[in-house]
Amino acid sequence: MTRAAAARRTESRVKPGVRAKAPVRLYTLEVAIMSGPITERFAKENPIVARTIEIRGDQTLARLHAAIFDAFDRFDEHLYEFQIGGKRPMDPKARRYGLPEPPSPFGDYDRREPMRNAARTKIDSLDLAVGGRFGYWFDFGDDWWHQVSVKAIAENPPSGRFPRVTERVGESPPQYADWEELSEE
Numbered sequence: 729m730t731r732a733a734a735a736r737r738t739e740s741r742v743k744p745g746v747r748a749k750a751p752v753r754l755y756t757l758e759v760a761i762m763s764g765p766i767t768e769r770f771a772k773e774n775p776i777v778a779r780t781i782e783i784r785g786d787q788t789l790a791r792l793h794a795a796i797f798d799a800f801d802r803f804d805e806h807l808y809e810f811q812i813g814g815k816r817p818m819d820p821k822a823r824r825y826g827l828p829e830p831p832s833p834f835g836d837y838d839r840r841e842p843m844r845n846a847a848r849t850k851i852d853s854l855d856l857a858v859g860g861r862f863g864y865w866f867d868f869g870d871d872w873w874h875q876v877s878v879k880a881i882a883e884n885p886p887s888g889r890f891p892r893v894t895e896r897v898g899e900s901p902p903q904y905a906d907w908e909e910l911s912e913e
Contacts, residue, residue, distance in 0.1 A: 750852070751883050751884055752784055752785055752786055752883075752884065752885060753784070753785035753852060753881055753882065753883055753885070754782055754783075754784055754785070754880075754881070754882045754883075754884075754885030754886075754890070755782070755783050755784075755785060755851055755856065755878065755880070755881055756780060756781075756782050756878075756879040756880040756881075756882075756894070757780070757781050757782075757783065757792075757876050757877065757878060757879065758778055758779070758780050758781075758876070758877045758879050759778060759779050759780075759781060759796050759799065759864065759874050759875075759876050760776065760777065760778040760874060760875050760877070761777045761778070761800070761872065761873070761874055761901070762873045762874060762875050763871070763872075763873045764870060764871060764872035764873065764901065765870050765871075765872075765904075765905035766901050766905065767905060767906070770899075770901055773899070774898035774899050774901070775898070776897050776898050777800075777897065777898035777899070777900070777901060778895075778896075778897045778898065779796070779799040779800065779893050779895065779896055779897070780879065780893065780894045780895035780896075781795050781796070781799060781891050781892070781893055781894070782885075782890055782891060782892050782894055783795065783851055783890055783891035784851070784885055784890045784891075785850065785851045785852030786850055786851075786852060787850065787851055787890060787891065788846060788847055788848065788849055788850055788851070789810050789825050789846035789847075789849045789851070789854075790846040790847040790849075791891055792810075792851065792891060793808050793810075793846060793864075793866075794891075795891035795892075795893070796864060796866070796874070797866075798893075799893045799896070799900075800900045800901075800903075801900040801903075802866075802900075802903045803903060804903060804904075806866060806867035806868065806869070806870075807826065807827060807867070807868050808826055808827075808846075808864065808865060808866045808867075809824055809825065809826040809843070809864075809865045809868075810824070810825040810826065810846060810862060810863065810864050810865075810876075811823070811824055811862060811863040811864075811865065812825065812854055812862040812863075813862070814862075814863065817863055817865070817873055822863070823844065824842070824843045824844060825843070825844045825845070825846040825849050826843050826844075826846050827843070827845075827846065827847075828843065828845050856878045856881070857878060857881075858878050858879070858880060858881055859877075859878065860877075860878045861875055861876060861877045861878070862875075862876050863875060863876070864876050867903075870903075870904070870905075
């Protein structure tokens with residue numbers, strides 16, 4: 729069979745106007761707490777607090793948020809935001825993903841990138857690469873800042889439930905710090 733005949737045969741299996749489905753990828757992400765209301769004593773006992781999470785590329789940033797929330801033993805939901813493509817936290821050039829926000833009553837006062845819907849954004853759409861990093865901000869009052877590092881990307885993940893935590897380093901800090909203990913430090 730000639731190459732042209734083989735190509736026609738392959739094309740005949742795919743319906744016109746339908747894209748071939750991309751293979752599902754598995755992302756291995758390390759999520760480390762960078763700052764938040766942590767006591768000096770806790771920080772001394774847990775110099776690194778990180779979780780490794782595996783998530784499929786066809787899952788959303790909202791699912792990643794839920795996995796991080798559970799991985800750090802949190803119990804009280806708050807607003808959150810992923811910041812992708814910035815050089816530092818709150819970089820106005822970063823793409824922001826979280827809960828959809830209503831239009832600002834202040835017009836264009838907030839010059840940062842508009843919020844994109846985390847529930848509609850699949851991990852594969854972010855163009856992540858091994859060695860890349862992005863930010864995750866949880867609880868806009870207590871300001872838990874995390875760095876998410878892409879450790880691996882694999883094709884065709886094994887069967888099973890995702891996202892899932894594969895490694896834990898350090899204890900989970902209390903979601904709400906003891907303010908008396910913080911003020912004594």
